[in-house]
Structure formats: structure tokens, C-alpha cells
Amino acid sequence: MTDVPSRKADTGRPYHTEATGDALITVKNHQKDEDITLFGGCFCPFVQRVWVAFEVLGIPYKYYEVDPYKKPKELLEVSPKGLVPGLRLNRYTPPRSLNESTVILEYLEDLAATTTKRSILPLITNPYARGLLRLQADHVNRYLVPAFYRYLQAQTEEKQIEGGTEFHDSLEGLVALLERAEREILEPGGASGEGELQALRKGLGLWVPGEQDLGWADIMAGPWLFRAKVVLTHYRGFQLPQGERVKAWLDRLFEHPAFKATCSTEQLYLDSYERYAFNRPNTSMVAKAINEGRALP
Ligand SMILES: N[C@@H](CCC(=O)N[C@@H](CS)C(=O)NCC(=O)O)C(=O)O
Known part of the structure; x- marks a missing residue:
């Protein structure tokens, strides 16, 4: 299970900045303005956990792809270290934000309790x-x-x-x-x-x-x-x-x-x-x- 394979050479490939396959279809289906904008990076696992939760909980969102290594100003506004994922909460004027994938997951779970009525955790009664x-x-x-x-x-x-x-x-x-x-x-x-x-x-x-x-x-x-x-x-x-x-x-x-x-x-x-x-x-x-x-x- 932990064999060490013969060393492959570093071919210098760069990271991707646009989703492909099924994820790209999902991105395209989520380009309309919504109360929540998800700042994502296509390869990022921290983003994916939040993204899956949006899908499971049925919470509307706009997906916005950013390059977290370039740290654009709009990303820094929602995530202080410039890390994805970040959420921009557009209902507030000016918009508010949340970052940290685990915190965002809890937020989405709580939000769904009063909106879509879906849940990922067992009932609060247990x-x-x-x-x-x-x-x-x-x-x-x-x-x-x-x-x-x-x-x-x-x-x-x-x-x-x-x-x-x-x-x-x-x-x-x-x-x-x-x-x-x-x-x-x-x-x-x-x-x-x-x-x-x-x-x-x-x-x-x-x-x-x-x-x-x-x-x-x-x-x-x-x-x-x-x-x-x-x-x-x-x-x-x-x-x-x-x-x-x-x-x-x-x-x-x-x-x-x-x-x-x-x-x-x-x-x-x-x-x-x-x-x-x-x-x-x-x-x-x-x-x-x-x-x-x-x-x-
Ligand atoms: N603790 C953060 C980690 C997020 C994170 O590390 N995201 C990576 C992409 S996978 C990132 O934005 N990296 C930008 C950088 O390293 O400058 C979370 O759970 O949301």
C-alpha cells in the first residue's frame, strides 16, 4: 500500500485556474447573482467540501473562481489571508463575509435549518x-x-x-x-x-x-x-x-x-x-x- 514508485520527473506543470468536467458544468450553472457568492479555486479540497455542502443542502450560490495564489483584492476582502474558500454575503450592505471551510460548513448547516430545511448533521435533539x-x-x-x-x-x-x-x-x-x-x-x-x-x-x-x-x-x-x-x-x-x-x-x-x-x-x-x-x-x-x-x- 505504501510502495515507493520509481521517481517520476517534475514536468513543471502549473495548477489549473478553471474547473473541468462535471465541476465546470456546475460552475456554469451557478453564474447568476445570488445572496451568497462562493469564492473558489477549482483544485482546492477546502473549497470542495464547502461546495459539496451547498449542493447537498440546496442553498443557492454564485460560484466565482479566483486564483488564491494571486490574492486579488476582492478575495482579500472576504478572506483575510487570501485563502479560498470564502463567502461574500451579498444581503448585507455593505456585503459581509465568512472564511475557513469548517466555519463555512457550520454556517451553511445553520442557514439550511431555517431555509431549505435540509441538514447534514443528525437532529439537534440527539x-x-x-x-x-x-x-x-x-x-x-x-x-x-x-x-x-x-x-x-x-x-x-x-x-x-x-x-x-x-x-x-x-x-x-x-x-x-x-x-x-x-x-x-x-x-x-x-x-x-x-x-x-x-x-x-x-x-x-x-x-x-x-x-x-x-x-x-x-x-x-x-x-x-x-x-x-x-x-x-x-x-x-x-x-x-x-x-x-x-x-x-x-x-x-x-x-x-x-x-x-x-x-x-x-x-x-x-x-x-x-x-x-x-x-x-x-x-x-x-x-x-x-x-x-x-x-x-
Ligand atoms: N484553513 C483554510 C485553508 C484554505 C486553503 O489553504 N486554501 C488554499 C487552496 S487549497 C489557498 O487558498 N491557498 C492560497 C495560498 O497558499 O496562498 C480553510 O479551511 O478554508
């Missing part, structure tokens, strides 16, 4: 179930996401093996948390009755038979899992876990209409992540933080 899902998200942000970059940026064979093990372990850790939520909620005593049980099944662990909904952790982690499949496989010879239930979970995640609608073609990611795979200087603020052993921006 705080424990919500806590279990937030535990998964916390794991994703603290372990899985940094492990992805450490692995991809590792240049020596030793560091790549170490990075592969770390990423694999973080994935196993997430699976264990998904299984824990599934066990504790679906087994007798987990829900107050049949009605609540049916509601809680949604998005709990994607392999719950018959369930197709994305869960909170799927949205938090999905973009990196997809990039692991495409980018880590190509540049590091990584293989996603092949266990039947994990595979079923990942297949359903990658095939989910809201997820697919935000995915560009694989080539876009291979091109855009070459910079990381060869740890080119000045790649990004994330890459710099990883190289310096600091927390991600």
Missing part, C-alpha cells in the same frame, strides 16, 4: 450523535488532512514510507470512528425509537445498507480521499484500503451526485498537485506550513 460526527470531523482536520500533505510532499524514500504509513493510519482512524458511530447509534439503545433511528441512519456510515446520503465526515474528508485516489496513487503508489465495507463507502462517496458535481477531471488534479509532489518552492501556504512543521493556515 446531541450525542452529533458529537460522534464532530469527533470524526475533528480527526479529519487534525490528522488526515496534514498527513495527506506530509505524504505528498515527502521527497526521500524514508519520508515517503513514513508519510504513507501516517496517512494510512489516519484513514484507519477515521474508519474506526465511523464504525463506532454506526455501532453506538444503530445498535439497541442508540436511538429513542424507530423514527429517530431511521433519521439517524442517514449519513452515519456510508455503508449502512440502503443509505446513500453523505455524512458530515464524508463532506469533511471526501475531497482528500478523492485526491488520495487520484494524486497519491499516481505520485506515491498509494492504494486506498480494499476492505469490502470501506470500498463500498468510498465508491458511494465518489459516486454521490453532489460530490461528482464538484469534481473536475482527474488530469486537473494530477497537473495541479505536481507542485506538491515535487515539493517545489513557494507552492502554497499549506505546503510551507508542512515543510516548517507548523499548523496549517
Whole structure:
């Protein structure tokens, strides 16, 4: 699973600045002015998690592609460090804004509660179930996401093996948390009755038979899992876990209409992540933080 492939050469490909494939269709369908403008970057996984949430929750938005490395003034107005994603909230005069993908996800979940009436988290009447899902998200942000970059940026064979093990372990850790939520909620005593049980099944662990909904952790982690499949496989010879239930979970995640609608073609990611795979200087603020052993921006 963590074989070190023969070294490929850095071909100097630049990152993309326009979505391709299904994501491009979605971009084109979201060019009309709306109350919310999503400032996005086509290759960015932090953007994709927010974008998937917009689609799942059915909240209207205008998608606006920016190059976060060029940090245009309008991006800095909505996101102080010039990072995507950012939201411009056009209902306010002057417009207000929000940044940070995890904060934006919570905002969209709260907004949907009174507008589209859709939700990604379990009902507020079951705080424990919500806590279990937030535990998964916390794991994703603290372990899985940094492990992805450490692995991809590792240049020596030793560091790549170490990075592969770390990423694999973080994935196993997430699976264990998904299984824990599934066990504790679906087994007798987990829900107050049949009605609540049916509601809680949604998005709990994607392999719950018959369930197709994305869960909170799927949205938090999905973009990196997809990039692991495409980018880590190509540049590091990584293989996603092949266990039947994990595979079923990942297949359903990658095939989910809201997820697919935000995915560009694989080539876009291979091109855009070459910079990381060869740890080119000045790649990004994330890459710099990883190289310096600091927390991600
Ligand atoms: N903590 C931020 C991270 C966002 C982030 O790092 N976005 C990258 C693109 S994937 C970016 O805007 N990079 C610009 C730069 O490095 O200058 C979040 O969760 O929204």
C-alpha cells in the first residue's frame, strides 16, 4: 500500500485556474447573482467540501473562481489571508463575509435549518450523535488532512514510507470512528425509537445498507480521499484500503451526485498537485506550513 514508485520527473506543470468536467458544468450553472457568492479555486479540497455542502443542502450560490495564489483584492476582502474558500454575503450592505471551510460548513448547516430545511448533521435533539460526527470531523482536520500533505510532499524514500504509513493510519482512524458511530447509534439503545433511528441512519456510515446520503465526515474528508485516489496513487503508489465495507463507502462517496458535481477531471488534479509532489518552492501556504512543521493556515 505504501510502495515507493520509481521517481517520476517534475514536468513543471502549473495548477489549473478553471474547473473541468462535471465541476465546470456546475460552475456554469451557478453564474447568476445570488445572496451568497462562493469564492473558489477549482483544485482546492477546502473549497470542495464547502461546495459539496451547498449542493447537498440546496442553498443557492454564485460560484466565482479566483486564483488564491494571486490574492486579488476582492478575495482579500472576504478572506483575510487570501485563502479560498470564502463567502461574500451579498444581503448585507455593505456585503459581509465568512472564511475557513469548517466555519463555512457550520454556517451553511445553520442557514439550511431555517431555509431549505435540509441538514447534514443528525437532529439537534440527539446531541450525542452529533458529537460522534464532530469527533470524526475533528480527526479529519487534525490528522488526515496534514498527513495527506506530509505524504505528498515527502521527497526521500524514508519520508515517503513514513508519510504513507501516517496517512494510512489516519484513514484507519477515521474508519474506526465511523464504525463506532454506526455501532453506538444503530445498535439497541442508540436511538429513542424507530423514527429517530431511521433519521439517524442517514449519513452515519456510508455503508449502512440502503443509505446513500453523505455524512458530515464524508463532506469533511471526501475531497482528500478523492485526491488520495487520484494524486497519491499516481505520485506515491498509494492504494486506498480494499476492505469490502470501506470500498463500498468510498465508491458511494465518489459516486454521490453532489460530490461528482464538484469534481473536475482527474488530469486537473494530477497537473495541479505536481507542485506538491515535487515539493517545489513557494507552492502554497499549506505546503510551507508542512515543510516548517507548523499548523496549517
Ligand atoms: N484553513 C483554510 C485553508 C484554505 C486553503 O489553504 N486554501 C488554499 C487552496 S487549497 C489557498 O487558498 N491557498 C492560497 C495560498 O497558499 O496562498 C480553510 O479551511 O478554508
